[in-house]
Amino acid sequence: MKTITTGILGAGRIGRLHGDNILRMNGVALKAVADPYADFESWPGAAVATGEDPDLVLSDDAIEAVLICSPTPTHADFIERAAVAGKHVFCEKPIDLDPDRIRRTLATVKEAGVKLQVGFNRRFDPTFARVKKAVADGEIGDIHLVKITSRDPEAPPADYVASSGGIFLDMTIHDFDMVRFLSGAEIVEVHAYGAVLIDPEIGNAGDVDTAMTTMRLSNGALAVIENSRQAVYGYDQRVEVFGSKGSAEAFNEVPAQVRLSTSEGISTENPLYFFLERYQASFISELETFFACVRDDKAPPVDGRDGLMSVVAGLAATRSRAVNRPVVVESPGEMP
């Protein structure tokens, strides 16, 4: 198996996670990691070059594939620079918050002829993948309804919220992608209700912490995404797809398959609390898929269009909440 030489831009929490996973992967070599702010003391190991300058990765001709794990405002620029340098790109979501900027970036990627995969890792979760399979195999017939429950265990700090683009672009964006993934259809119209019920500071920052977003899909089905920034019992990630032949549901993962029965009640374990734990398998699988696409010259299953469509859905939801009426989701336009 051919070894793919790789570099990482951005060594924060997610960059380091990907790096650790790559170090344990067969057929992939991590050559360089660039981050102006990272603490490289305990990571990533002697054989890997580290430094502040992105050129450590972008200008190294031996590096074939780049993982972009830096802050959102840098994504589009780094994608373009990597593409122009002939490197395949895996980029964390979102590509950018401006659809036109995304389109320009995708045009550059297309021109360069490199591969681009966007980090919608949840598609690679074994549980959600099984629901997708039920849909794809026709086990539940034609799709009528998609329902997503997506609740974080703890609200982020209000100052993070202020720079996040808002709940629909920061949190719901994953769920929009899941609706598209599970239904195999596009989101054509969105209506969103929001409320500030958890942290008034989130409201002061102009955002909401609780949201209920409904959608019409291009295949005629309806969908709903329900979000909360704080589920005190743990990270709550469930989906249901309902169709003409039945329903497929995904439940939460727990750390142990245990039940306690006492006079106080019958209890089971809380869901895994932290997204890195909950989605551990998906983070490995999305990278293995990306590297397999690079190796075998195949199109990545989560592409630029997916990156674009989740953003335009998030923008439509943001606007819908602001004006309190349904908003038509921008069509992808002529995709590069």
Add this chain to the structure above:
Amino acid sequence: MKTITTGILGAGRIGRLHGDNILRMNGVALKAVADPYADFESWPGAAVATGEDPDLVLSDDAIEAVLICSPTPTHADFIERAAVAGKHVFCEKPIDLDPDRIRRTLATVKEAGVKLQVGFNRRFDPTFARVKKAVADGEIGDIHLVKITSRDPEAPPADYVASSGGIFLDMTIHDFDMVRFLSGAEIVEVHAYGAVLIDPEIGNAGDVDTAMTTMRLSNGALAVIENSRQAVYGYDQRVEVFGSKGSAEAFNEVPAQVRLSTSEGISTENPLYFFLERYQASFISELETFFACVRDDKAPPVDGRDGLMSVVAGLAATRSRAVNRPVVVESPGEMP
């Protein structure tokens, strides 16, 4: 225990169900049943007078309490006649589809000083009552979100649909009441999406068979009701209330607590298919409650205001779908 002499108007499916339940109840005597179309051959037994004329019930001074189980267009008139005759009234939902007509009826009831209970039986289901208790006892803190899944096993005939008032007044009305019951709040604004995905004839009749209705509640919480006219795996009736301290969920009832494990998979029983089976306990409990209120001179827990508010919510949802924008729910006005 004092025996309450009772009569029934309307001996269709639901009237007969209530009658059968009364015949097994202590402290309640069924004296007369009136229905111009009923087949009384096998029911209700020798000691009960039967006939076509509603006066068999309404003009019998010995009858203290009347159950109105006739078609919707007769409800308001029968309530008023029973009230004027000094009889306590249990009436199936809805009181009427016209809020003004409902208000006039409630005024008559008030003037007569009789009791009126509306047939929102689901409030008396042990499972939903347990969720309500979790809310009322503060087990899940302040309410943030209410979610209702309400799917019938089979779509009704299109001609029934044509005269039903539409899905929001025929089917969702129960769910609006459940939102109000569980949250303890009023519905202040509604947005509804609908689709025809099951039976084109339902679309031809001007209705939808699939709907997604979102709401703002008076306590700031959000709610969603999701409806389908056809869930091939059985009657699907679930709720979830999510709050600052946790979540309370209600699941479907099954006919047997059994699991089969074979090489084909691990399977459990389909939910109870028929609403009369699913809600059997609630039908008995709502009548026992009604008769207890009559006996003890207490206010019924599901009253005229509840009957009115579910209808105005249904009308708002109907209009929201038609105009595709959120619609403010009419306030109850000065309640009689």
Add this chain to the structure above:
Amino acid sequence: MKTITTGILGAGRIGRLHGDNILRMNGVALKAVADPYADFESWPGAAVATGEDPDLVLSDDAIEAVLICSPTPTHADFIERAAVAGKHVFCEKPIDLDPDRIRRTLATVKEAGVKLQVGFNRRFDPTFARVKKAVADGEIGDIHLVKITSRDPEAPPADYVASSGGIFLDMTIHDFDMVRFLSGAEIVEVHAYGAVLIDPEIGNAGDVDTAMTTMRLSNGALAVIENSRQAVYGYDQRVEVFGSKGSAEAFNEVPAQVRLSTSEGISTENPLYFFLERYQASFISELETFFACVRDDKAPPVDGRDGLMSVVAGLAATRSRAVNRPVVVESPGEMP
């Protein structure tokens, strides 16, 4: 439908339960109840004769069917007297604790040509009946293992224990019948371990409160029954049948299908605590079956042989525990 006139001997808890159920049944009339110790003030109603003398029931020619709900030592005698009087008999378990006495009783029943059903109500429970159906329909193939968990919520008083015949004849007897019912095979050998872990007084009374009984069945399969007199979380009644094609399991019933999720854990309802609640449906169903057999002249599905075999299994287990080695279960002998 022909009405069957019925009498009850013994108006304790179980006699009263059956009586209440009969009063709500179509096609069955309760004419007399005899019990020297019962309080008939609030029960069974004006139309039913009550008194101390069993002849009130046994000597009334209009009574076709008798329910024997009196203490165990009276069962065999009452069965014989009812049979000789030409009455069909439903008798609570056990018929007697002496197999020879049982055989003589069954011979009398046979000679009289009346029907006898023994009160192993759990066979009529919808959940256990569904497991039986899985076995009977071949859904799980040839039977290899039967497992029964049977735990009471609370230990009986030690003085009850002293006169109960011991745990294997008082409690496990139901489970022996369940093993036979589910497997369709006879118990051929038993080994039992017992322990006193809950109440030392039970030990002082010569009994155990915790037991583990294993068995060989006539079809080559193995079985285990595990008993405890005290499960603090509620009445625990589960079975599993495992075979060449899979497994069928029965779980506990709960009062509400509810789940609470909080930071403390995910909890569901405790099992129904009381056996009258848990097996409510089965008590009605076993009587309906008995009366249908009388009406249609069919053999009751739980007969004298079933009554005998559960007792001989209980005796074998009692002896096995005493001598601490496996004990062969007495064969039914030439059944009357």
Add this chain to the structure above:
Amino acid sequence: MKTITTGILGAGRIGRLHGDNILRMNGVALKAVADPYADFESWPGAAVATGEDPDLVLSDDAIEAVLICSPTPTHADFIERAAVAGKHVFCEKPIDLDPDRIRRTLATVKEAGVKLQVGFNRRFDPTFARVKKAVADGEIGDIHLVKITSRDPEAPPADYVASSGGIFLDMTIHDFDMVRFLSGAEIVEVHAYGAVLIDPEIGNAGDVDTAMTTMRLSNGALAVIENSRQAVYGYDQRVEVFGSKGSAEAFNEVPAQVRLSTSEGISTENPLYFFLERYQASFISELETFFACVRDDKAPPVDGRDGLMSVVAGLAATRSRAVNRPVVVESPGEMP
């Protein structure tokens, strides 16, 4: 963190599994693997010496810790040679099938002052560990009953069975260890029933494929282990511990937390089929624990006494089945 240099004896399925896990572990270096029959083409990588001769591992002074993954008859000898060479030892179960041989081996280990951990990996499974925690923390009070369901997905070939020592020493041995682990007590007496229900060849080889083993424990509690060589629906590994304050149960792991609802039923995923998948986390955790004990000079949590006691329990069960009466389990004697 100090790096521990390690060698492996035996590169079959389990040796290779451990080797792969070590290669991904921090603080452990794999220096040599010896196996006369292994195919080293694709494994274990360039930096590791491989060969047929065990001295490649045993005579290398740089190797501090040895994993013994070779066939059972070699275990005791390799443990002794490694111990004499001053190496810490992790050995797959069983140490030997002869308790005296085990005792001599343990004496050698003691004399050498090295650490010995036995490969009862299931103790390290997160689910079983959670049950143990419930017991240890007193959540379920005093232990009354332990129940273990242990069913393999597929029967091994009959020729494997012939040399396996029989089901009680090959398969139940893990469950005996689990009984001891969960209860914190010793097994004092065993009774075992066995049957040949799956493969007659297993019977011809003198073994059984289905077994029901009951036990008395040193704390007065009772236990049962139920084994089958073939559960067609997957690897079935469940435990329940029942005590004075409640019950703790462990259920099977599934590959995806998914439920499908169709008109055919409600279905979930089959349990993980293969033990290497099911116990993946435990294999990593047991080694991490072993290396931590070596590094920190602590006593391994699964020691020689654990290795001995599971074997004497297995021998007692084997004998009990042969003579069909309860057999007292040999006491550990004076442990080295």
